[in-house]
Amino acid sequence: MPEDKYHKDFQFLSSDARLSFDEIVRTARIFVGLGVNKLRITGGEPLLRANLPDLIAELRGIEGIDDIALTTNGILLAQHAAALKAAGLDRVTVSLDALDEAVFRRMSGGRGSYQRVLEGIHEAEQSGLTPIKVNTVIKRGVNDHTVLDTVDHFRGSGVIVRFIEYMDVGTINHWQPAETVPAKELLQLINERWPLEPVARNYHGEVASRYVFADGQGEVGFITSVTEPFCGSCTRARLSSDGKLFTCLFAASGIDLREPLRSELTDEQLAELIGGVWRGRADRYSELRALNSAPADKVEMYYIGG
Template structure:
């Protein structure tokens, strides 16, 4: 088995220890705008690079095996360090924080971090999970202040799902987690299905049928060329328009307006009132022009795009005595200099480039 150290999968720039001149950055509290006129609104925080799944499109077992070298605990940001960065982003206009991983529920005492973040004024706190640990954790997360969860589920067929997660977890474990999240009030729950042509696209209609009338929002995500290890091929991408057409033939759909500016999922509702679905089309219908997301990795690197090749080091600043103004200056410099539009310029050549693994910075 080929094992690649995390350092090779997650290259980063030299530490951003050189702080810009205060006069050259936006005033404290002023919203940050990148070079394409996009404001920062969403912060995704990865709290662990570990996962109990080995999904074929994210952490394939031939790369991330049982003896894979995950980050040692000392290299992970502490909850206090995460809160400090999150507070600075909230002061710059971030209104949603999503906790990701790896599998974030593997981070010890993660509900304590949720409780800390939930005290930030005017910020929605959400979490993405594979769901299998929710039966014992959902209520604790809700009590800590978590607003809602998104659960990954790539098939209803049990044998297919076990092959895709490559850790022999049954579908029933995830469905129990979704039920636990509902009971704890962590809704509306979104259920994400990554669609890979020739692998699980035969389960699209079954997933739609199952989640109609459930109150949950099923979202279909095009298979993306994230990272360097999932063996992405364009012919394995099933365009979202085909997903919508297939469901529409069974259950007529009509388009629905976005909930907010920059929403990545295109919304469709059932004409009979049975709920809605969403499609996320990063490959075939790029939404870079309205992207408001920035990502904080497990050990304190800022990434301005899911398809980034390099990050910007905040951990060094956090651990070498930088004050809030200095860290804010770096955050402002990183976002103001952002020009990312990877999905708009994707080619066979860019798809082959080594990029940060999704398991390292979250989806």
């Protein structure tokens, strides 16, 4: 979120514009009725939402959910980890782009510190929010020289690092293809230092290709949405904080569920509406990008959460 636009006087969404916890839980219950069994809380930064453990506890109470995860920048994680676990959160994914203060701050807009994120990871481990995954986005010329340090730090710790190809999500990052470091390049780099062996995905639709260290020191993953799109196996529906349903990370717009939720519609009617959107989806942005025919208009990452 560029600071010149989202400055301290910027009017963010009013609480009425955002879905309430009751509305989120009702929506989640309807999705579970349609076959969803895994939820991820993301953002924006989810740990900025007041009383988040209350929401987690209510979501935990929905029968049919096997897994509740949360993606966070880790800055507030140390103080919230225990309460999140107690409320029923299963695990966290923490974004951490470099274990180097200058590089970290360059990628975080000059805020936070990687030490604080490491403290958050430590607390999350202590609280049992495991297995912890670390998301590391690699941008050429910015943090590609820190890859081996990151692997070295987490190897053998039980934390799974996943390298994400820097993507053209939204428009304001002015993405250039040359900024993306293909996962194959990273794989080769890591493999030369610590030999890796490919392993099968844990489940259909898992976004990362997985590799284990040949010496038994854990695993790393690669998310290759630029060089090897996986639109065909994507099973994710995304819901924005103001109630828009997105069927693709790169969609230009979402389908409004907030007004239907606040109307007289029954759960069955809402399920019909959502099911119709899902059955009708035809998104395959990353595949179209590879064919140079992707649409230009896209929602920003901070709005849809990754």
